[in-house]
Amino acid sequence: xxxxxxxxxxxxxxxxxxxxxxxxxxxxxxxxxxxxxxxxxxxxxxxxxxxxxxxxxxxxxxxxxxxxxxxxxxxxxxxxxxxxxxxxxxxxxxxxxxxxxxxxxxxxxxxxxxxxxxxxxxxxxxxxxxxxxxxxxxxxxxxxxxxxxxxxxxxxxxxxxxxxxxxxxxxxxxxxxxxxxxxxxxxxxxxxxxxxxxxxxxxxxxxxxxxxxxxxxxxxxxxxxxxxxxxxxxxxxxxxxxxxxxxxxxxxxxxxxxxxxxxxxxxxxxxxxxxxxxxxxxxxxxxxxxxxxxxxxxxxxxxxxxxxxxxxxxxxxxxxxxxxxxxxxxxxxxxxxxxxxxxxxxxxxxxxxxx
Ligand code: NAD
Ligand code: DAU
Numbered sequence: 001x002x003x004x005x006x007x008x009x010x011x012x013x014x015x016x017x018x019x020x021x022x023x024x025x026x027x028x029x030x031x032x033x034x035x036x037x038x039x040x041x042x043x044x045x046x047x048x049x050x051x052x053x054x055x056x057x058x059x060x061x062x063x064x065x066x067x068x069x070x071x072x073x074x075x076x077x078x079x080x081x082x083x084x085x086x087x088x089x090x091x092x093x094x095x096x097x098x099x100x101x102x103x104x105x106x107x108x109x110x111x112x113x114x115x116x117x118x119x120x121x122x123x124x125x126x127x128x129x130x131x132x133x134x135x136x137x138x139x140x141x142x143x144x145x146x147x148x149x150x151x152x153x154x155x156x157x158x159x160x161x162x163x164x165x166x167x168x169x170x171x172x173x174x175x176x177x178x179x180x181x182x183x184x185x186x187x188x189x190x191x192x193x194x195x196x197x198x199x200x201x202x203x204x205x206x207x208x209x210x211x212x213x214x215x216x217x218x219x220x221x222x223x224x225x226x227x228x229x230x231x232x233x234x235x236x237x238x239x240x241x242x243x244x245x246x247x248x249x250x251x252x253x254x255x256x257x258x259x260x261x262x263x264x265x266x267x268x269x270x271x272x273x274x275x276x277x278x279x280x281x282x283x284x285x286x287x288x289x290x291x292x293x294x295x296x297x298x299x300x301x302x303x304x305x306x307x308x309x310x311x312x313x314x315x316x317x318x319x320x321x322x323x324x325x326x327x328x329x330x331x332x333x334x335x336x337x338x339x340x341x342x343x344x345x346x347x348x349x350x351x352x353x354x355x
Contacts, residue, residue, distance in 0.1 A: 003028040004239075005075040007060055007108065008082030010039035012194045013132070016232045017079060022047040025236075030073045032066075033082065034059040034100075042332055043193040060104035063111070070115035077128040077239060078112055080105065083163065086197055087136075090159035091290055101162035102169070105131070109173045116179055124180075130239045131170040131183045135224070135251065135296050136160035138185070146299035147185075149247045156291050174245050182242040184235060187251040187298045191228035191318065192325040196336060199223075199258065200319075203265050204326045205333060207279045213266075217288035219259030222295040226252035227318035230311035237307045248307070251298025254315045259283075264315070268323045 004021065008014040009031030021029050029047075033039045035057060047053045054073075058065050060082050082104060084090065084097045112129050119127060138147040139154030155164040173179040194201040203213050234250045242248055256264075266279035303309045313321070326333060 002076035003030065003073055004077045004079055005030045005032060005069065005073060006079045006081065007032045008039075008080070009033050009055075010035055010041050010044065011081060011085070012038070012043075012191075012198075013189055013228055013231060014079075014081040015040075015043035015193055016191065016228045017081070017235055018044060018053070019047055020229065020232045020236065022050050022053055026052070028052045028054070030054050030056060030069070030075065032056045032058050032060065032069060036084070036096075038085065038195050040193070040195075040336065042335060060108050061099055063107050066107055066111045067114065070111055076123070076126065077130065078108070079130045079132065079235065079239060080108060081132045083166075084159070086195075087157050087159045088197070088289060090157055090162070094158035094162075097158050097162040101159075102165045105166035105169055109169060109179065113173060113177050113179050127180055128239055128244070129170070129173075129179055129181045130235070130242075131167065131181060132235065133167050133183055133185045134160065134163050135185050135187045135249065135298050136293065137164040137167055138296075140293035141295040141297055143295070146297045147249060147251075148299045149185075149249055149302055156293055160293075180244045182238055182244065183247045184238050184242075184303075185247060185249050185298075186231055186234075187224035187226055187296055189226055189228045189231050191322050192329070193332070194228070194322075196333075199261065200265065200322065201326065203262050204269070204323055205337070207266060207269050207282060208273070208327070211282065212284035213262055213279075213282045214284055214286045215258060215262060216286060216292060219262070219285070220257050220294075221292060222255050222257050222297070223261075224251045224297045225254050225256060225261070225315055225318075226250065226311060227313035227321075230313055230318075233312075234303055234307075234309045237309050238303065241307050243306075248303040249298045249300055250303055250309075251300045252311055252315070253298075253300065254311075255295075255297050256315065264319055265323060268320055272323065272327060 009018045010033040090097045138151045155161040174181040190200040269279045
């Protein structure tokens, strides 16, 4: 039985990874999370009492505490997901992105390196540092072509620049210090427990509440959507079988314009929760995001051919599951929208240092 230290495990993707690891493997999971506005332990209620799950309320920028975590838990691997993740927030307030995504990754790499250097040869050989990153580091595509693992980095937002920077640090710690790393760059995820500042959950919840459905610019920007549990499966495969020092791109082969995505959500809601007017009548065009990347599309051939990964959900099945989840989980939704989940964390986790 092995131990994986997952950073950012209270977030959208990290919590999906942890729920899968606890349900489908025998590993012990140490969830290291600062619990920013995006971190929500209510997404982990199903695993909270499992003896193979442990929560550590820690900021990855805190050098001493991060070093102690390695000594205390003796992990066999790190899955590093902790990050500031929202592009719009990186435009209005980039500082937290520089702190967590760059300094935090550096802090974690240094702690992992020191710990790894002191392991036995056998454990040194099997240890992995898995850095979870984004396709946004590659910049923006025109109408044709795909991002491959060899595409040059051209990040355009403070968010993607901070993630690109962290990717470069991880690469350097491999080449210079020999730390056994793997990196994955994934396209847009969607699914349950997604914080409703991101397009898909925002549109579902605004529609249900009769609010405008904001479309940036003309709505013709294209994203490559992947169901979050498919991403989590890919991450587990790369961690188990990916080649050290390699990068794997992960994507859904599933390009949609934002307008197509919003219409697809409206159509499902028209069927599941019909109203007098179609939900699409709430669509409202708003000013564009500054520096808005036009198109992302991943060539996921390497992870498919080398590791045999392919997504299980189509966009149609995944989106329907997602809309259904938001309709049938009003407690999670209400707590997030009201901010009540922060009080819940205070009440339930104050003994573990959470506030
Ligand atoms: P999220 O914003 O939902 O979750 C981020 C988590 O990190 C939160 O739980 C937060 O509390 C935690 N965190 C933030 N700062 C921290 C710090 N200083 N110390 C410890 N914990 C901290 O993000 P997500 O959408 O789940 O994304 C997870 C990772 O995957 C990120 O690295 C992101 O760049 C990457 N990614 C996301 C997507 C996507 O579509 N969401 C796609 C590709 C890659
Ligand atoms: O590509 C991977 C990235 O996908 C991840 O690295 C990021 O962490 C994740 O947030 C996501 O970034 P995007 O900026 O693509 O996601 P977002 O949901 O914010 O926006 C998706 C598209 O929808 C984008 O073109 C902007 C547009 N949009 C977004 C919002 C919130 C709107 O038109 N209206 C909105 O209200």
